[in-house]
Amino acid sequence: MLASALLPLSDTETASLSDRVYGRLRDAIIAGSLVPRARVSERMLAGVLGVSAAPVREALRRLESEGLVITLPRRGTLVADFGPEQLEKMGRIRVALEGTAAAFAARQATPEHIEALTAQLAVMREATEAGDAEALAQANERFHDMIHEIADNAFLEQMLRSLRGYDRVGRRRILAAPGELKLALQEHAALVEALRERDGEEAEARMRAHALRSLQQAFWAPFDAPGHGGKLA
Incomplete structure (x- = not known):
């Protein structure tokens, strides 16, 4: 199954080997080619991708920091579980953290920050009008990263980074x-x-409303299923 989910890396790719391994594994997890709870190891991945263990080890560290893989005692490294219940939990946490980041950003934002965000909106608008979902996904991620950078809170940014895997899985659906x-x-x-x-209060409210609506949009079924009480409130 692992061999069918991944292809060897090409010598023509220009990114660093570690970045290429990371990107290949990240995309396979987000696309579902590497299924939740599948066990992965440095040796297996290195063999399939045709690389040494070192870049695989670095890639797995990055993926773990983003919540895409987890390491368990006596079980090794597993692809994270992005089932409905787990996604709801992660989504609700993200709503709170993104709202807090927006509130902090409102306090710190300079005219230069607003100018940069406005320019990024133009990039997002261009991708939207072109119907280019991949370009928009990248532009959207950059927009949120800019908010986090303006907020300038290392602890908050670390927590948000740990949910990046959820963001990427959700964005594909949204x-x-x-x-x-x-x-x-x-x-x-x-x-x-x-x-x-x-x-700050309005920025937090708008960001929370956006993140919460996105959560409903991406993972409607879990929240409308028995035991979840219908729509998110």
């Missing part, structure tokens, strides 16, 4: 939803306006 691209762009633009006004 961007596939009809009408989602334009609505998300409007919500991001409204957030920038709150930051421009340095209104």
